[in-house]
Structures are given as structure tokens and as C-alpha cells.
Amino acid sequence: MDELQDYPRPSVTIDCVVFGYDGIALSLLLINRKEAPFINMWTLPGGFLFLEETPEESARRILKSKTGLNNLYLEQLYTFGDVKRDPRGRVLSVAYYALVDPRRLELLAGIAANDVKWFESSKLPKTAFDHKEIIKVAYNRLKAKVTYQPIGFELLDKKFTLTELQFLYECILQRPIDKRNFRKRILESKVIKSTGEKRSGQKNRAPELFEFDELQYKNLVKEGFQFKI
Amino acid sequence: MDELQDYPRPSVTIDCVVFGYDGIALSLLLINRKEAPFINMWTLPGGFLFLEETPEESARRILKSKTGLNNLYLEQLYTFGDVKRDPRGRVLSVAYYALVDPRRLELLAGIAANDVKWFESSKLPKTAFDHKEIIKVAYNRLKAKVTYQPIGFELLDKKFTLTELQFLYECILQRPIDKRNFRKRILESKVIKSTGEKRSGQKNRAPELFEFDELQYKNLVKEGFQFKI
DNA sequence: GCAAAAGTGTTGTGTATACACCCATGT
DNA sequence: ACATGGGTGTATACACAACACTTTTGC
Numbered sequence: 001m002d003e004l005q006d007y008p009r010p011s012v013t014i015d016c017v018v019f020g021y022d023g024i025a026l027s028l029l030l031i032n033r034k035e036a037p038f039i040n041m042w043t044l045p046g047g048f049l050f051l052e053e054t055p056e057e058s059a060r061r062i063l064k065s066k067t068g069l070n071n072l073y074l075e076q077l078y079t080f081g082d083v084k085r086d087p088r089g090r091v092l093s094v095a096y097y098a099l100v101d102p103r104r105l106e107l108l109a110g111i112a113a114n115d116v117k118w119f120e121s122s123k124l125p126k127t128a129f130d131h132k133e134i135i136k137v138a139y140n141r142l143k144a145k146v147t148y149q150p151i152g153f154e155l156l157d158k159k160f161t162l163t164e165l166q167f168l169y170e171c172i173l174q175r176p177i178d179k180r181n182f183r184k185r186i187l188e189s190k191v192i193k194s195t196g197e198k199r200s201g202q203k204n205r206a207p208e209l210f211e212f213d214e215l216q217y218k219n220l221v222k223e224g225f226q227f228k229i
Numbered sequence: 230m231d232e233l234q235d236y237p238r239p240s241v242t243i244d245c246v247v248f249g250y251d252g253i254a255l256s257l258l259l260i261n262r263k264e265a266p267f268i269n270m271w272t273l274p275g276g277f278l279f280l281e282e283t284p285e286e287s288a289r290r291i292l293k294s295k296t297g298l299n300n301l302y303l304e305q306l307y308t309f310g311d312v313k314r315d316p317r318g319r320v321l322s323v324a325y326y327a328l329v330d331p332r333r334l335e336l337l338a339g340i341a342a343n344d345v346k347w348f349e350s351s352k353l354p355k356t357a358f359d360h361k362e363i364i365k366v367a368y369n370r371l372k373a374k375v376t377y378q379p380i381g382f383e384l385l386d387k388k389f390t391l392t393e394l395q396f397l398y399e400c401i402l403q404r405p406i407d408k409r410n411f412r413k414r415i416l417e418s419k420v421i422k423s424t425g426e427k428r429s430g431q432k433n434r435a436p437e438l439f440e441f442d443e444l445q446y447k448n449l450v451k452e453g454f455q456f457k458i
Numbered sequence: 459g460c461a462a463a464a465g466t467g468t469t470g471t472g473t474a475t476a477c478a479c480c481c482a483t484g485t
Numbered sequence: 486a487c488a489t490g491g492g493t494g495t496a497t498a499c500a501c502a503a504c505a506c507t508t509t510t511g512c
Contacts, residue, residue: 011233012238012321049236049239051237051319052312053312055308055321076308079308079323081278081323082283083282083283090280091233092323094308094310161491178475179493180477183492184493184494200483202491203484204483204490205481392464407502408465409466414501429511432462432510432512433461433464434462434465434509435464436465437464
């Protein structure tokens with residue numbers, strides 16, 4: 001008979017791949033590990049799952065405690081379970097990925113600056129455990145997802161210009177996008193709307209500011225719409 | 230300090246959504262549960278993860294022991310972790326889904342016929358735990374995947390006709406597909422090749438037999454090809 | 459020769475891509 | 486007035502969807 005106590009239990013951790021974008025490059029949030037094993041190496045923000053929380057709740061708690069952020073875009077990525085992925089013993093990791101505007105993060109106090117750091121995704125340091133693999137899987141997922149689902153707005157300010165949005169997409173997809181086609185499609189999709197405002201103070205024409213139209217987006221999802229960049 | 234023994238550990242199970250296709254309808258393999266809780270209800274084939282095996286190895290072991298099958302198409306689906314999903318305590322389930330030709334299965338002895346049964350996916354019985362949810366996620370994943378990746382051949386005999394393949398796709402996608410367009414696209418994709426043989430004995434024109442071209446498929450994947458139905 | 463399923467092309471329609479100039483603003 | 490990035494439309498190629506008849510085989 002299958003009783004819970006009849007079976008040995010693995011440890012279960014949650015690891016989060018946190019993507020950020022500062023207007024120039026796609027970055028990843030890593031933490032400098034203070035304990036053995038892998039002391040002083042960089043790791044994904046993570047921690048052990050508590051028995052009274054779901055994996056997603058756990059991911060949110062961990063991100064909150066390590067970065068101070070809540071309410072971010074979060075999605076389960078994959079469960080990594082190589083037998084030897086953690087030298088301390090048998091540890092499964094349920095990995096999540098999150099999108100964050102790093103400028104929201106800079107405002108927060110209480111984070112030891114040397115321990116938590118953004119790294120450009122093209123210049124990552126050596127990471128502990130199997131975190132390199134997790135990051136690779138997360139990045140592939142993000143790239144695939146962004147072309148057919150309108151995620152990515154979380155990485156920008158609430159109000160953004162179309163040029164900023166396009167740069168972000170180019171950053172994620174690592175390829176140039178035609179400006180006119182990009183604007184046409186993103187506007188046709190109706191997932192963003194103009195705020196009517198313009199941003200002035202630049203030394204050129206004042207660009208129009210847009211925002212994500214969440215209500216409209218939810219309606220479109222109900223009708224089963226397909227987004228495409 | 231994060232030591233493994235400092236944290237309580239959840240139990241971890243593996244559950245498998247096994248899709249089958251008998252030439253007429255898409256089916257799902259369920260097992261009649263003999264223990265409490267949920268005694269006598271239908272469940273996904275599953276079991277506890279052993280510490281010395283990866284989740285995928287565990288899924289293969291479980292499928293082998295409950296159905297006798299190995300070497301099937303298997304892919305991690307999602308990790309389900311609701312706190313109350315199992316009344317016995319805190320149990321995470323790493324779910325997989327698999328594709329199987331049920332006719333391969335019928336040949337196997339040693340399976341108590343009343344305990345393991347195929348159900349048409351449109352006529353499922355009440356299931357235990359959160360297995361209904363897991364099945365729903367698996368079916369959505371299968372539907373999405375089949376349109377851009379050439380999976381599904383596992384559900385047919387090694388040699389199959391284009392009409393059989395088309396019926397399978399119609400079954401999975403639950404919509405009619407135009408015969409000429411289907412043939413055109415599937416042949417253009419190069420993932421199947423003619424065997425040169427024909428199947429006779431029917432009371433109509435003898436159809437050509439095709440097979441999945443695995444070598445060619447691997448080459449195409451390397452070049453980053455996109456399949457599309 | 460008839461029933462039953464296999465097999466085969468073309469055309470229209472819509473969607474994706476490629477491409478270059480004018481506009482508004484600040485200095 | 487000039488430098489800088491913002492904003493706009495069209496023509497072409499390609500991909501997808503719709504559609505009906507002929508061929509082969511067994512009875």
C-alpha cells in the first residue's frame with residue numbers, strides 16, 4: 001500500500017530566473033552564495049519549498065525576500081531533477097522565470113549590493129549547481145513565448161514608447177525588427193493603447209506614450225486570439 | 230545556513246498522462262485504484278519518485294511496470310503542487326505525458342485487465358486527486374505541440390498511410406483538415422518518407438505506406454526548421 | 459460496373475516582408 | 486538650420502485556405 005512514510009523524500013527547492021531590462025540590455029538577477037557548497041559563486045535566487053505553500057507561492061515569497069518585489073510576471077518553467085545536481089543530496093528544483101523592470105528594484109533598500117546583482121545576459125559569470133542549464137532553458141522559453149504572447153510589458157515602465165518596446169523585443173529576440181511592421185502589428189493587436197501623453201525633454205520629436213491594455217488583453221484571450229511578432 | 234536537514238520535505242510522485250490512439254479515437258490510459266484514499270476510483274498511472282532516479286527515469290519505470298511498455302515518447306508536462314491536492318499529506322506531482330500505440334499494449338500479458346483501461350478522451354470517468362486538471366493541461370499541450378512539431382507518429386504503426394495520419398491529427402485537434410493541403414504540407418516537411426510499399430486487401434485502391442524519417446527529422450531540427458499543420 | 463477510399467493542382471485571398479521619406483523637437 | 490530620433494504607407498512575395506474530379510482496387 002502506498003503510504004507516504006514508506007518512501008524516502010527528496011528535498012525540493014524553488015529557483016527563479018529573473019529577467020530584467022534596463023533599456024539597453026536584457027539582464028539576469030543572480031545572488032552571490034555565502035554558504036558551502038559553491039561558496040562565493042553566483043546562483044539563481046532560490047530556496048526551499050515550505051510545506052504550507054504552493055511552488056508558485058514559494059517563488060513569490062523567495063523573490064519578495066531577496067529582491068523586495070512582488071506582483072511580477074511569474075511562470076513555471078520546468079522541474080530539474082538530475083540525481084547529482086546538488087552535492088548535498090537529492091534535491092529537485094522547480095524552476096520559475098520572472099520578468100521585472102530593474103528600475104523598480106533599485107528603489108528598494110535592504111539589499112546588500114554586493115550579494116545581489118544584475119548581469120547582462122550575454123556576460124554571465126560562472127554559476128553554481130545546474131543553474132547554467134536552467135538559465136538556458138528559461139531564455140529559450142522567453143524567446144519562444146514573446147513571439148506569440150504579449151509578455152514583456154512587465155520589463156518596461158508603465159508608460160512606454162513604441163521605440164522602447166521595439167528595442168526590448170530586439171533585445172530578447174536578438175535580431176533587428178522592422179519599425180513600421182512592428183508598430184503596425186503591435187497596434188493592430190490592440191493589447192496596448194495610447195495614453196494620449198507625450199514624453200518631452202528629449203532633443204527630438206516628443207514620442208507618444210502607450211500602456212498595456214490589460215482589460216482588452218483579457219477579452220482577446222477569451223476569444224482565443226493569436227499574437228504574432 | 231541552508232542544510233538539507235533543516236527543511237521538511239514533501240513527498241514527490243510522478244504521474245503520467247498516456248495518450249493512445251486505436252485508429253478511431255484518442256484515448257487515455259487510467260488505472261483503477263486499489264488503495265485508500267480514492268479507492269476504486271480511476272487515476273493516472275503514477276508512483277513515488279525514488280531517490281536514485283531522475284523524474285524522467287521514474288516515469289519510464291512506472292510506465293514499464295504498469296503497462297510493460299518502454300521506449301515511448303515522453304515529455305515533462307508541469308509540476309502540480311497544490312497544498313491540498315493529496316489528502317494523505319504534502320505531495321508534489323511531476324507530471325509527464327506519453328504517446329503510445331495501444332495495439333502494442335494489447336500484446337502484453339501480465340496486466341490485470343480490469344485495473345488498467347483505455348478510455349476515450351471524450352468519455353473519461355471521474356478521476357482521483359487533481360488528475361482531471363492534469364489531464365486537461367496535458368491535452369492542451371498535446372494539441373498545441375502537434376501543430377508545430379511532428380509528434381504523433383508514436384501513436385501509429387511504424388508504417389502508416391497518409392489517411393491514417395490525417396485521421397489522427399483530426400482526432401487530436403478536433404477539427405477536419407483538408408486532405409490535399411494536409412498531404413502537401415506533411416510531404417513538403419520531409420519528416421515522413423514513402424516505404425514504396427502499398428497496403429492491399431482493402432476493398433478499394435491500395436494506399437501507399439509511409440514511415441517517419443527520424444534521421445531527416447534530426448537534421449531538420451538542427452537547421453531550426455518549423456513544422457506547421 | 460459499382461462502391462469505396464486514394465490520390466492529385468490550381469486559384470484566390472490574406473498575411474508577412476521589404477523598403478525611404480517627412481515630421482517634430484531641442485539646441 | 487541642423488541634428489536626432491519619431492512617425493508613416495505601399496508594393497511584392499509568399500503562405501494558407503478553399504475547392505472537385507480521376508484513379509485504383511475488391512467485390
